[in-house]
Amino acid sequence: MSLNxxxxxxxxxxxxxxxxxxxxENxxxxxxxxxxxxxxxxxxxxIVISxxxxxxxxxPDNRINWNRWYKKAVAGSVRQLCGARNHIRRAPNEIYANAQVSSPLPLRLPPVDRMRIHLIAVANGCHDACFLASGRSSLRIDTRQRDGSEAFSVGxxxxxxxxxxxxxxPALDAIFHCFDTARDFIDYLERKKEALLREDWVxxxxxxxVAAYMMSQPGNRPFSIPLSRFPxxxxxxxxxxxxWSLYLxxxxxxxxxxxxxxxxxIDxxxxDVAEEYxxxxxxxxxxxxxxxxEQGFRLLASESRLGRQLLGEAFYGIYQESTGKFWSTVLASIDSPRVYYVWLLYPEPPDELEVEIFETYIHNELCKYMMVARAKFPQAERVFGICLPNRDCNRVSRIYQVMDGEDWTDEMQVEAERLGxxxxxxxxxxxYTVTASR
Structure with missing residues (x-):
């Protein structure tokens, strides 16, 4: 495998x-x-990745090979990460998407006082030598290590x-295999860091x-680092x-x-929204x-894989219904309990209806359903509405809307009750209460 x-x-x-x-990227x-x-x-x-x-x-001296590899693959990567971290904190608005630094990143970084920076050094190229020397393909993590003084061991x-x-x-493959949402990935990094800072680990x-973390509970959230499993x-x-083999x-x-x-x-x-934009x-x-x-869709992207599974099941439940009318369902997030989702599927409209007029119409319908949902679930701080065609509809219009549930008035409550x-x-x-297994 080449560097590229x-x-x-x-x-x-x-x-x-x-x-x-x-x-x-880059x-x-x-x-x-x-x-x-x-x-x-x-x-x-x-998250900063090198x-x-x-x-x-x-x-012939494997110790020399290790020292040279460690200096480039680990120490060099960590040095780059620290430099990137320092720049992000010092000049968060001076990060660009191109080498000519003419295109600022589309998203702004959070304020420095709220920023949580995660440093990840991906070190490739030693797994065969590691296996020959130790019988494992992945590096040992030893929290007592500081300078790579022990071969095939990192701090x-x-x-x-x-x-x-x-x-x-091998560890990178396992992490991305198990944690393929932002919430699951970040949760793992945070819980791992918390555990490894508390005491010495090998x-x-x-x-x-990763495998022990995934097997730390039989069904629903939250996962944890199962300390009792490790002597x-x-x-x-x-x-x-x-x-890891047992888990697979x-x-x-x-x-x-x-x-x-x-x-x-959900993914x-x-x-699709990013591509359309x-x-x-x-x-x-x-x-x-x-x-x-991004601010709106981060609500949806903040759902864990289990949260997305439940959202997908709720969607599929109304997707199977008859297609001659609107169908809707409401689901509370299991990851953010005060966030509610409204799915709305629309039927085939008249052929002569122009796209702009039709999208305005279904946008207004979605807002009505979201208002009624907020009235029925007053604990909702955010209501995320998703309006899609049903399975027999030839239109492709999709409408998304986020409602701030805290900006709620008595007049809105009266209108929502009337609509209902x-x-x-x-x-x-x-x-609507759901249970599911991870």
Whole structure:
């Protein structure tokens, strides 16, 4: 694998997990000077990733090979990350999408006092040598390490005391395999960091920690780092090899892979919006900035894979209904309990109806359903409405709307109750409770 192939692979994984609205490849801070390989801006969370691919040497003394590889692949990557972190904090508005620094990033970074920066060093190229020397393909994580003094072992601290995730290829595959939403990915990074800062750890390949995390509970959120699973020996908590293979062969992993299929409806909807905006195909909303759309769609993108699964199941439930009229359902987020989603499917309209007029009409209908939903669920701080064609409709118009539930008036309550009573909107919905398994 070449360096370009390694970077392309990482970028593809990042786009799949964080989606194109929030993931930027090879941003620059000065003309011709890259900030990092991938930058993710997701609300207050900023993920900075450096990807280094260096061939492991062939010197007869493996210690020399390790020192040379570590200096380039790990120390060099961490040095770049620290420089990127410092620039982000010092000059957050001076980050660009092109080498000529003429195109600022579409999204603004959060205020420095709210910013949570996650540093990830992807170290490629030593897995074969690591396997020959230790019987494992992934680097050992030893939180006591500071300078790579032990072969095929890396620490978690930068020179200035910050926390860094050093990830080798097998661990990277495991992480992106299991955490393919922003919420799941960031939750894992935070819980791992919290656990590893609390005491000393030795982890025989991070993929085994990922497996234990995934098996930390039988069904619903939250996942956790299961401390009781890892023995403490001589003051060090140890994660042994083998858990990743067990997880891949487990019925839990197979069930999750099957049950999550409907969840990718949500990913596709978000990506479709980003593509329509980029190609200036929106009828409603094209005049707004991408930051405007990002704020709304971050609600949807903040859903975990399980949250998206439940949203997909709710959609599929009304997608199977008869297609001669509007169908709607309401679902509370399991990740953000005061966020509610309204799905609305519309029927085939008259052929002569122009697109602009039709989209205005279904936008108004969606707003009515969202108002009634807010009246029925007064605890909702945000209501996210999604209006799509039903399975027999030939139109392709899609409407999205976010309502601030806290900007609610007595007049809106009266109108919502009237719509429910006289028009019959959401007449059969009082409360929708769901359970599901991860």
């Amino acid at each position: 192939q390694s970077e392309e692979r990482l970028s593809a994984l990042a786009r799949k997990t964080f989606l194109s609205m929030w993931s930027y 941003p620059f801070y000065e003309q011709g000077k890259e900030l990092c390989d991938v930058l993710v801006i997701f609300g207050d969370d900023v 990807d280094k691919l260096n061939a492991f040497g062939t010197h 978690t601290a930068t020179d200035d005391g910050d926390f860094v995730h050093v990830i080798s290829t 982890i025989e390949g991070e993929e085994n920690l 403490v020996e001589s003051g060090v908590r140890r994660v042994r090899a083998g858990d 062969d487990s019925s839990a992993q197979e069930y999750r892979q099957q049950s999550r299929k409907l969840s990718y409806i 596709q909807l978000i990506e 980029a190609h200036e195909r929106m009828v409603i909303g094209q005049d707004q900035s991408i930051s405007y759309h 009573r006289e028009v019959g909107i959401l007449g059969g919905i009082e409360q």
